[in-house]
Structures are given as structure tokens and as C-alpha cells.
Amino acid sequence: MLALTAAACSSTSSSSTSSSSSTQASTAPHAGGSLTVFEWNGYSGDWPAGLDPATNINGAATQSQMNAIYGELFELGPKGAIIPDLATGYSITNGGKTITLDIRQGVTFTDGTAFNGAAVLWNIQRDLKSTCTCKPTWMVTSVTSPSPYTVQINLSAPDGAFIDQIFDSIADWIASPTAVQKMGEKAFAVNPVGAGPFEVVSDTLSSVLVLKKNPTYWQKGRPYLDNLTFKTVGGDEAAYEAMLAGEGQVYEGMSTPSLIKQAASHFNVVNESPSTVYDLQLNTLTPPFNNAKARQAIYAATNIQPILSHIFANAYPTAQGFTGPGGICNEPTVPGYQGYDPTLAKTLVQQSGLGSVTIKLGTIQNPVAEETTEALQTEWASVGIKSTIANYPLATLIAQFVSGKWQSMVQTAGAWDPAAGVGVGFRFESTSPFSGVHNTTLNNLLNQAQAVTGLSQRCALYNQAAAYIAQNYFGPFYFAYAPANVAVKNVVGPGITEPLPTVVVQPAILWEDVAYTS
Amino acid sequence: MAASLPDLLVTAETARTRPPRARATAGWARALRLWVPAGFLILLAAACFLWPQIYPVPKPVGGSVLNAGLPPLSPGHIFGTDPVGNDVFSRILYGGQVSFEVGFAVTAIGLLVGGLLGMTAGYWGGAADAVISRVLDVLIAFPALVLALAIAEGLGPSEIHVIWALCVFSIPATGRIARSATLALREQTFMLAARLSGTRGPRILLRHVLPNVVPQLMTFALLGFGVVIILEGALSYLGLGIPLPEASWGSMIAQGQQALTASPDLVLIPSAFLFATVMSLNLVGDALRERWGVR
């Protein structure tokens, strides 16, 4: 389906070290082979609740596994192309309030039952009723299947981001209704049945998932691989050593900068097209950051460029807003953004009284976040801002946000579509517990940007939002981050040799197109 | 007492007050065996605490990113720098301070609290012994890791919290040993004599039990010191130890292992210092055991 051109760097990736200048012939995919993929136990290698779309609380993190089993209604391809997979198309009517999906014909689930509009409808209804906090947040009035291969979703308000959000939505994965009903939910979660390129052989939760080629997969000639196994690993170093030992061919999401550099001498390392931005959230509801001058001081005190070049080897592009080069509506420079200005910073520190308090600077426990935070602390100290670092595991981080007792947090904001998942609303809308901003104007801008249906209008609104954030110094943005996928040199595919836009943090590798070349 | 618990360092027979057998080797060799490692330890501790005061070193935190990831023997950074630019040599010194502090505090608290509990239980027996022994048993069977994780999560990681968490390991262990040692001593004739001559309980504890128990506790404590430093590193590895960006040898090792193959010196250098410290502590322990004639 996707033409696998020679693995040349796409213009969106800054330091992609793809395979050497081999000729077209040797990068052609071969059918057959077994592939083992490593996933980090702190994120994508953790699926304690099983792999049922309606109950998998780690669905977004485990999208690789879910996509391999279920395929997707729509896939996000290279350069942001929307690729119809199990759906063949869509139409948006009624002022953005009615979405009609066309379902692919001639598809069966791996248990032999029919994949059709009724099956998709059953799934969407089940998703909407589920108690999982991963359920779709659409404002649905009704969902129907007007004909055997269409599904219609009626919303109470227009949603221009609907299709874009589907990549981050559990509704993109369609489970076999017969299998769920026959096995019961609990058993199904451990032995899921879908219509994707691979079917489940065995599943040890949060440890090993063994898949084999789906013989009745709808796309002829796909998947290339015979066997696909996902294994959980404890960290970048363990994964790297295991790959050196030949026990795995792909590792998703390496983030340790020095290891990435080292891995490049043995493997293909591809930096995906980043769409998520590392930012500093400031709690504008409590001192000291309820004072705009204090916030501006933080903007002026940060010089991100040396951090990027010396710690991260220029792997990530700078950002001044919540969009990245891999996502839609990318705006690398935002008008009115306060850049690095140490003299101004010192003045502002004095004027706002920021120098007399010690700020709590929090972040999550991962190397990129921690190193960024340490470097920031040093830079701020040179203009008189004192801070203490606290790095939290995820659960404690959530608790910190919810309690409201935080002051500043280094986090990520943004997604392929800013309206989706951990997009901009998550970090800047007043209804989110993870936002430090409670501002009606900004709320309105973000809501409008999601509702409106034309891409250029949406982007214009998002640009306005970014400018508004900059004007009010709600929080500086640092760099658009995408993890590196590491693979042995004779494996090709979208997300492996060709960068993909990241959906949320990681891209969704299109496993049906992954193959060995020799 | 039939109920006395055997312990590796103490059995019913060994806590004799007989003087140790004369050694065949020369006295100066024995002195060297004690003072060479002890001297090394003292020098190392002194270096960690005093060198930064006397001779300027770069700060252990707040290093400039422009110096990130320098290899050892770079100008101005004899051990190189870490990924955010902090000087490794100064982190070894300051980290050594933290490691020594944690090791010393945990061991000392273990000796004091555990020793007191154990001696009380061993000497008075009866209800006191029953209660104290059960409490110590619970602490031994209770996975201290759970408590350590809970403390770090609940109260936030910090040096003090790490010390508390690690005391859950050291107090019961020391308590057990103190108790066994005291039990063994109780039946000695000199103790009987002291009781008969009217000496009161606490005085007996102080003047007779303590001097005989302390040597065994000390040798155990010296072994334990090194273990404590490693445990502190394990807590850092789990994200619950000394918080960033402060250094301790344990946390330096924990951070360095993330990129072990890429920059092995970040792990090797603190590990080497740790090795030297643990080795010296053990040699000192051996030498002391020699002198005090206990197992």
C-alpha cells in the first residue's frame, strides 16, 4: 500500500540516520520472517488490564499491540496522510455534526465472523458505555448503521477534529462482537480477536504478546511478517543490550540521548516526526506564578538552544507553541513570544519578588524530562531564581496536579491534532485538572478551534491561542519531542525506516507494512 | 537459655571473657592490618568532607550544559562530567558526604535503638523479651522495601526519609544480635556474681553487658555500612532515594546505569570508590575481630 521508497530522510526529521545508501533493490520488502519488538515497561510495555479496546486503560500507550491485533479504521501515515484501513472513507455533513464512516467490505475477523457496519456500531456503542476513562469524549446524540457498510455518528455540537482524534481513540479498534459475547469480557481481554494483520497466539499480560500472521487479512500480500512478538523490557540499556545480543529487532521509544548516539553505530535510528512539545506548565492560580511578571521572568530566563545542542545533540527542534513539525497547524515561531533575555529576566525577578522564594519544579521520572529540568534549574539560578527539583512517578504526579499544590511542572503538551488526547486542552483548559490556566478567552479559542471544520480556520484559531498564551506568559514551550525507534538494519517499514508523525508521544507503526529486506 | 537464638556472630559459648589466644605473628603486622584500612577510610571521609572547603572544586550541581558529557581527564574535570554538565569529581566528594552520612546514621541508629532493644530483651527476659522479640520478628518479616517505597512516595524522597526507611532494615538485625549476645552473657559466672553482690539491673547492663556486646555489634555494623550504601543506591534506582540533582554514590550509579554501555565511567567511578570503602570497612572489621577475640 505504501510505496517504500529508499529510506531517505524526510524533511521533517532533523537527525534521522537511516540505512546507508543502498540501492532500491536491497530495500525491497520480502515476505516472511519473525520479528520481536521491545516495549518499555514504563509506558508501552504495560497492559495489566488486557487488550480489549473498551477496557484497556493503557490503550494509547499500547497502540502498537492494539494496531497489530485490530488494525485501525483510519491510519496516520507518513507526512500526516490519513490512510483508510478498515474504513474506506468518511464524510462530514450537517455543519460538522454528522460523521458518516464507510466500512470496508470483504473483511472477516480472525474468528471467521463478519466485519461490517453492525460490528462497528456494536463496538462504538460499547465504547461509549464503558466505564473506562479511555472512552471517547464525543458529544454523541446517536450512533446508527443506516446501511450494512456505513456507520453514522450524530453529535450535538460540531467537531472538526473528529477524524483526527480517531487515531487517539479506542473507537479506532474494532473487536469481534461474537468473540466478546462468547468468551466474556475478562477472557477476551487476554485473548483478543480482531481483524488486523496479526492474530493472538499467546498473551502474558505486561510481559510477552505473541502474534502470528492473520491468514484472512483483507489486504492481499500483507502482512509481510509471519510472526510478530512484543516483549516488555526494563529500560533503554536493557533493550539496547538485548538487541545487540540479537534477541530483538526493534525497540520503540529510546530516549536516553547518549544511548541513541551509540545505537546509531549498530542500528538504524529514526527520530519520528514530533508533534508533542515539552513545555513548562505554570500554576497561575497560586503564588508566585499568579503574577504575570514572574511568569515572564521564567520565559526570559530560559535559553533552550544550548540544552538542545549539548544534551540532546540537536535531535529535537525548538518550539514556541504546542505544535510540532509532525503535526497539523505547525507554527514554529509565535508572534510576541518572549525569548531568552537574561538582563530582562533579572529585572523581572526583582520586580516580581520571584528571587525571594524557592520554586518547586516538578517533572516525571524519565531521562529527557529529568535532564531538561536539571539544566533549567541551573540556567534560572544564574538570573537569581532558586528552585528545587522533584521528579515523580506517574501516580504521584497525578496526585500533585489534583491537589493543586504544584507551582511548575515540566510536561508534554500537544498531539498530532492539538484537539486530540494530551493535546493543548489537557494542559491549558480550565476544566482539566492538569491545567495551570483558568482563562475563559483561551477556553473559547480552544473549543472553537476544535469545533470548526475547515483546516485553515482551525489552524488560524490555534495560532491565535498560541499567541494568547505567549502574550499572557502562561507557560514557555521548549522543544518538539519524538522518541527514537531503533531497528536492525535489514528491517524496513513506516515508523521504522520512515518517520511517522507521533500520535501521542509515539507514532503508530504500521505493522502490516513492516518487512525484512534480505 | 533454651530459647536463645543462635546468630552467626554469637553462640552460647563464644562470648567468653577469656582473653584471646596470643597470636604467633608480630604485633606490628597486626597493627598494620587495622590501621592501613582504617587510615584509608579516615582519609577518604576527610577528603569528602574537607577537600571542598580547603581547595576549590566545581559545584556538584548546577553545571553548565556547555560541559555536558565530557570524558575523564578533560581539562578542569578530572573525572569528566555527567550528561547535564556537572563535574563528576566534585559529585564524588559531595556524594561521598551523603553516602557516609546515610551509612553512618542508619548504622548508628541501628546500633543505638536495636542494641538497646536487644539488650533489654535479652537481659530482662519474660514479657519484655516476648514483646520486643515479636516486634523485631515482624520488622524482619515485613518487607522493608514496601515501607521504604511508601515513605518515599508519601513524604517525598529526601536524605532523611531514606535514612528512616533504611533503619527498618538495620534496627531489627542489630536487635537480634544484641539480644543473642546478651542472653549468652547472662549465664556467665561474673554476671551471677554481679547480681549477687547487689548491683542493680541498669548498672549491670552498662558496666558488664555493654562492653562485651559492643565488639560484636561493631563488627556487624561495619559490614552493614557498605550494605546500607548499596541499599540507598537501590532506592535511588527505583526513583525513591536522594532526589535530583543532589548526588550520592548510590544515586550516581543508579543514574549512570541508564546509559551503561555509552558512558561506563559514570558507573565505574562511583562503584570504584564504593568498592574501596566496603573493602576497607571489612578489613577494619576483620582486624577488630582479631583483637577483641570474638567471631
Added chain:
Amino acid sequence: MAVAEGLRPGARTEFARRALGSPTFRLAGRRVLAAIAVLWGVTFLTYVVMNLLPGDTAQLLLGANATPAEIHQLSIELHLNEPFWVRYGNWLGGVFHGSLGASLQNGENVTTILGARLPVTAELLLYAFVVSLVLAVGLAVLVARWPNGIMDRLSLVVSMLGLSVAPYVLALVLVYLFAVKVQWFPALGYTSLSTNPVENIKSLTLPAISIGLPLFAVYTRLLRADIVEQLQREDYIVTARAKGMRPWRIVLRHALPNSMFGLITLVALNLGTLIGAAVIIEPIFSLPGVGDILVQSISDHDVPVVEGIVVVFAVVVVVANLLADILYAVLDPRIRYGRVAS
């Protein structure tokens, strides 16, 4: 004095009389009662500690997107709103009915989870123990035979290395040397015993060494010290030597067995700390044991899972200590004929 009693005339009848109503039996009985009390204490302490953790459990379980209504709903479902004693009582009651409850995270039976993961951890720890003990005894005997010789010095250095190297570093170095440089063992992953015994042992060897090396170091050091002290001080050893008994025989038949008591006690004391080793080593080698999920369960406040794991380990530790005590009391004649326990 104790030994003198045993040599009196009529010692055999005295032994028979003592054995029946003996202090040993009473000792064992008292010990079992104490063990039960200790077990209860451990579960209670764990419950207290887990409940003192800050943060709303339902919020943590539902994750970032939960609404207050959903959090409230889940709290009711999982009985999280009820007072501490009610919840502890329910859990304890469940235990007496053979049920360890269900994971708050995904509703799975704790017994099922443990059933799947415990064998992995148990095999790993057993492997580490056996290897470290066997090697420690072997080396200590060798070294004690020739104290202060070259082997003694070498074993000192190896032991110090074992005690000062962090287990997670050792694990990564072992993988690099023995799975990457030469491919004798897998770098990660677990093959169960029933699938393939050889692969099973191979998959557990590097993890077992990572855990076992520090243990081996401690045991060797202390066992060596013990044996050497015995050889140099004990009267009966001096007597044996004077009678012309060969050195190896002295070491193996007299010094070593007496030193084993101390070792047994230390091993029993050590068991509880092994769970910490498992927590660190299992994720590095991707072994699906209980250590793998313990930290995550604590973070998630998944009390039933944590309690389940703690209970199992506590039982093992308590039983092991119990056996060690009883074994010692039964085997050591000095204790057996000692004064009556209070």
C-alpha cells in the same frame, strides 16, 4: 555445666523423660504461636502503611482523565470509602476463607496473579540461594583450610566486589559479557520449566547470579571467619589435632557442621530482603514474577496485590526462621539440655 549433666549416670532416662514433655516441644509450640502473631502483625502493618499513602486510590486507578463522578463511583464499588477497620476486617476475613481479594487495578483474583507470577520469582530466588550457598560453603571450606593464603586473599577481593557492586549494574554487565559478547545466555525473557527445562535454567542464570553474588559474598566471608575461629580456639579441635586427626577431616566433620548453624540463621534472616532484590532484577531481565509488579502496585495503591505478595513472603520468612530455631534447638546438645525457657 550443661554438658556435664548429660554425662551423669541415668542420662538416657532423663533424655527420654525430657523428650516427651520436653522444652523442645514446648519451645516449638510457643514458637508456632509466636509465628502466627508475627504473621498477623506483618499484614496489619502493611495495611496501615498502604493506607497512609497520600493520594486518592480511585483517582490513581482511573488515571488522568477521570471525572469526579467516575472517581466517586469507583470508590463506592471498591469499598474505598469505608473506614480502615472495616476494610482490613473484610480483607482478613477473606483470607480465612481462602481468598486474597481482587486487584483494584483490573479485578483479577490476587490468587490467580500470584499463581502465575510466584513460581517465577520462587524459582529465581531458589536458584540464587542454592548456587550462592553451595559455592559459599565450598569456597569457605577451601579457604579456611589455608587461612591467609592466596585463595583467601582472592576470595576476599571477590567478596568485596560482590558486596560493593550494585545488583542492577551487575545485571547489565553480565548481560553485556555473557549475552552480547558471547551468547551463552539470553539477555532477557523467561521460559517456563514445563516448556523447556534447559532454556528455563539458562533464562534464570544471569538473574540468579545478579542476586546470588552479594549473598555468596556475605556467606563466604562469615562462614570463613566462623570456621577459622573454630579451628583456632575450640578445645575439642585442639584435642582432635593433638590426637593426630587429619586437617581436612577436622574441617569437614567438625568445624563446618558447627558453623552451619550460624549460616542457617543468617539465611533465614536474609530471606525477607530478597524481595527487594527481585523487584530490581526481574524488570531488567523481563521476568514475569512478583517483583515485576510490586513497585507498580504500591504506586497504584493496589492494596490486595501488595498484601498478597507480602503475606506470601512473610509466611516464607516466618516459617524459615521457625524451622531454623527448631532445628537449632533440636540439634545443638548445648541448647537441648539448657535451662528451661521462660
